[in-house]
Amino acid sequence: MNRVDNVKKAIKYVTFSVIAVSAVIIVLFIIHIVNVNNFNDEWKSVSPGSSATSVLVDIHPRGGVTDTWVKINTGLGTDLNAKIYEMDVTNNAHTYVEDWYLRINIRGNCYINNGWCGTFEIHQFNDDGSEHSQTIDLRDYKIEDVSLNYHQIDQDLLIDLRKGDYIIYHPDTNESSGEVPIKGTEEYSGTCACGVIMYSVTGDIDFSDYEMFYRLNKSIWDGTKGRLFIIAFSLIIVSFIIIGTIFLVSVHSEGKLENKEKMLKDVFSVCCNVADSRDFYSKGHSERVAGYSRMIAEKMGMDKGDCDIVYNAALLHNIGNVYVNEQILRKTGKLTGAEYAEVKTHTTRGAEVLKGITNIPLAAEAALFHHERFDGKGYPHGKKEKEIPLIARIIAVADAYDAMSNDRPYRNKLMRDKIREEFINNRGLQFDPEIVTAFLDIMGEKEL
Ligand SMILES: [Fe+2]
Structure with missing residues (x-):
């Protein structure tokens, strides 16, 4: 939740409180008017x-x-x-x-x-x-x-x-x-x-x-009670003016924030497209992986702020591809050992690019570890289980789903049941079992 949302939430609570207090004061004021009128009629x-x-x-x-x-x-x-x-x-x-x-x-x-x-x-x-x-x-x-x-x-x-x-x-x-x-x-x-x-x-x-x-x-404004009501109504009016001013400022700030977010989104999109355009088969890959990763994060109960972090980091997970030889990335035949080693560098190179960008949290970890396997047989560092950052374990599942659900040079896309079977068979091997369970639930609930 951003600062503007927090301010709007606070305004909502304060407004509700002021309205509740105002309602009580108005009721007391009506009683006061009746009492004064009775007094005047007597x-x-x-x-x-x-x-x-x-x-x-x-x-x-x-x-x-x-x-x-x-x-x-x-x-x-x-x-x-x-x-x-x-x-x-x-x-x-x-x-x-x-x-x-x-x-x-x-x-x-x-x-x-x-x-x-x-x-x-x-x-x-x-x-x-x-x-x-x-x-x-x-x-x-x-x-x-x-x-x-x-x-x-x-x-x-x-x-x-x-x-x-x-x-x-x-x-x-x-x-x-x-x-x-x-x-x-x-x-x-x-x-x-x-x-x-x-x-x-x-x-x-x-x-x-x-x-x-x-x-x-x-007069209804005479006496101690009358003066107290004057003070109370003055405070209510001042409160509403302050609330209204803060609301207008927050709406204005929200507009500016939306513009910044849109600009950031465009920059992300350019980065993704550049990374995905390096081979013929990855068009839209990064955005799809980011979308699946957010679904998993939501399924695992993360709050909106953390889900946004997962989404943004996942968008850039393959940014290191821009440093990999394009001919290798587009090669349809079997890669040589050296070529495969070159491909693997997209993790470390991506992390190198992203590690200094603190405004995109976890992006460097996502890029560096998204090809690690739960059983420790992945790359670049062969980390296993919880040694692998959670965001990388999430992206690994999302990345694999996108790969299996799209055609590749060496195979056609897999059917839904086959994908489920692959995930189940690799639960605890390639993938974190907990995340596999979450993703299978998502697959069961909606058409991806
Ligand atoms: Fe990758």
Whole structure:
């Protein structure tokens, strides 16, 4: 397996891991969205008795002499004192507040005269227990439209409020008015103020009974969880960008590697053809032997890298033939002793050529030993059994098969059964028995 294959395999595992982690994060994110939506849909409330909340209400008289005054000759049998009361709503929730309203339960007789930054839904109860209500903007009304119980003193409207009555204050939800923002500040916290002018005999109004209802509009990106999801999604995006970049680079490298492999293959092919062209009967011999050798290597369980080494080395096993006299190689008659000795040198000469080429592993061994016999009666060194490199023992079987399955000057090609018989008879003599077994299996499985 080459480097590009390793990179692609690693990319595959990393991509799978990132996708698996992304899937888990997406599921958690969906759960988070549902939780945030449920949280946002829920109405919450705060009242004077509430335990600590992040949204606070404070109703108090505005300080200062000019904010307090007396109205005399009211026609109601008593003077009335007026005060401005500020209603501060503070949001420390670190998220937007919206859809809020404030209910104030009246605890004693008083009059509401004015109010700003919103409208007032005023509920009055009559002596018979019946209820009457009207929503009114105290900054902008027509006196004839007021259906509540009220008094008009001078130019002022004084709407009666008695114990049991209540007011619901609705803030101005029109953001463009800028009066009461329903959302917090940029930091999601802050204070907005609304106010009322109230009259009573003493001037002191009891505002201790109120309840504010509100909903928060939390962003899914807020809080620790939201920030963690931002980081997680950022990392996922970065991971995919890195994976994509590495993939593109590896594809590009693969293209370059394929070109190199093709060039190498062409060079090999030229070498084989040169070696095979030295006699009339060896055309295609080297490539066929290389193919059979790869089949044997695969049958023996070698991995793809080793099978490639066997194939490439086998392609060049007869390269030494280029140094042998062509007339001897093409001689159809019986060779003399000297001629046969010349032919044998193709092993040593081939090894000599290939021994310095480290990028084609085992090629020199293949060339040098492919005519050795398992019983030690081969050449050039008479090595036997496992002294002969495995690649040479493999090529010996492949070489013999190609010789037997093709016509030669001194005989016709052998039939399949005859070839099998030759291999069986020479098992342990000319050939490694284990490799013969593997090759006979191959012959039984497919047409070569
Ligand atoms: Fe040979």
